[in-house]
Amino acid sequence: MNHKKGANRRQFARRSLMIWIVLIFAEIVHGILRAIALVPLVGEFCSNQIGVFTGSAIILVITYLTILWIGAKRNNELMLVGFIWLALTVTFEFLFGRFVMGLSWNKILADYNIAAGGLMPLGLLVLLFSPIIASKLRTHRK
Secondary structure, three states: OOHHHHHHHHHHHHHHHHHHHHHHHHHHHHHHHHHHHOHHHHOHHHHHHHHHHHHHHHHHHHHHHHHHHHOOOOHHHHHHHHHHHHHHHHHHHHHHHHHHOOOOHHHHHHOOOHHHOOOHHHHHHHHHHHHHHHHHHHHHHO
16 A cells, blocks of 8 residues: 555544544434433333434434545445444444443343344444445435
8 A cells, every 4th residue: 555545544534533423422412302302202212213213314414414525435445434433333332321321231232132123233234334325425416
């Protein structure tokens, strides 16, 4: 790998991290608003299910608005961004849920159990592929 290519990858990795911070902040605000407005109406479980779809929409909008700035252009670079976001998000979810919120591992894992109605894996798939989706939407928009 030549120097310029390496510098570009470091740049989009740094920018990916910066946008992930924006994403996680947006998802935290989304979760707070859901807890205030939606949980009293439909309950926590149903609110979590709805939240996967609204959270996915938030992720797609933010990604669409920032994907050009990140600088990843090729599919392998876009997938790398998605994998970075996926790894950071899952790590954050487990550590924050367990050590900040004090949730049991069973409670944390419940959102990941598709057989029991947990839809978090679907949201994580959207997160993983959001850089490619946003890039394709940007390309087709021109």
